[in-house]
Amino acid sequence: MLAERLSWGPMASLAQRAHVRVRGLEIDSEGIIPDAFEAACLKERPKALYCNPTDHNPTTAVMSETRRRELIDIARRHSVLIIEDDTLGRLVSDAPPPLAAMAPDVVWYIMGLTKCLAHGLRMAYVVAPSATEMESVFGPARRLSFWAPAALSAAIATYWIEQGTAEAICAAIRDESRERVQLARRILDGADLAATSEALHVWLRLDASRDRHDFVASLERQGVLVRPSDLFAVDGDPPENAVRLSLSSPPSRAEVECGLRTVASTLGLVSSS
Ligand SMILES: Cc1ncc(COP(=O)(O)O)c(C=O)c1O
Structure with a gap:
């Protein structure tokens, strides 16, 4: 495959x-x-x-x-x-x-x-x-x-889809994601960031001079968990020097902001207010 x-x-x-x-x-x-x-x-x-x-x-x-x-x-x-x-x-x-x-x-x-x-x-x-x-x-x-879906989940999903609730929830997730991506773009201004406007995660490319494993370890010591590109590599080829930042895992926008500020200061970016 x-x-x-x-x-x-x-x-x-x-x-x-x-x-x-x-x-x-x-x-x-x-x-x-x-x-x-x-x-x-x-x-x-x-x-x-x-x-x-x-x-x-x-x-x-x-x-x-x-x-x-x-x-x-x-x-x-x-x-x-x-x-x-x-x-x-x-x-x-x-x-x-x-x-x-x-x-x-x-x-x-x-x-x-x-x-x-x-x-x-x-x-x-x-x-x-x-x-x-x-x-x-x-x-x-x-x-x-055990291969059958749980009937209660299937019933809820079908009901939400048919009633329009699913579309409303999806739109709310999109709205929150848009805010979080804007936050990331603002706080990480100057970094090499890839994101769609409604992404749940962003992709941060690092300079060749920066060791991504040291970067990940440094963030972890400061309480911020991010994933190095290696965790996404499907075969033995060395992946690009990048990390993935999840914007959807932290429950609140304030926590996302706090994490992004730690990433920005670790990158040595001049912080914007
Ligand atoms: C591309 C992709 N496929 C599949 C999954 C798994 O989805 P689920 O949690 O619904 O099993 C994920 C979860 O992050 C994903 O990003």
Whole structure:
């Protein structure tokens, strides 16, 4: 399986447990670089591409519609299935349509409710390219009761979606995220920061002279936990010199501000009021 060379942390270990070999693809500010995907298709003969085209975790990249079409074209020509993880997609109001909407024949679409609605529901939705393919993957597990979603969660999610409550909660999360991203842009002014305007996290690139592990350790001593790029690397290639700052983990905006000020002072940025 191919994936962005930096990806959602647990993916690589889940793949390893499933005996799936993962190869990382080069990414830029739009996510996967088409030439890198095509070259890997020719060299590695992958069965699938796992990707996160909207608000990529961790770099926050949003793939343009043109880039999406290029990837779909390559996937079709090389018979590679795309597994689209759209966990953060609902939070980006101006994102292009999901890959699955453009090419339902080659895309498995996954979206969980954790980010856009509520952590505690533990619900996600999967759309397969066809009913037959869905049956081939999920059919054998149907009789295992632990594979079924908790009925109460499913009932709440359905009710909220149908009543419009889900959209209202999602909009409130977007509003709060927008405030937090603005806070990060203001406090970390002068740093090399990547963020969508409604991101739950931001990606902070560090100068080559700064050791990210020392930076992470220094912040930890000051009570601020951030993740170095290494935790997102899907294979052995050395990742870029960067850290991910979560803006959504701290419950209050004041705590986010406090953490960001610690990051700014550790970076040696002149603090803005
Ligand atoms: C890209 C991506 N996929 C999947 C997940 C897991 O989502 P959940 O907590 O709903 O299992 C996350 C969580 O951070 C994520 O960022």
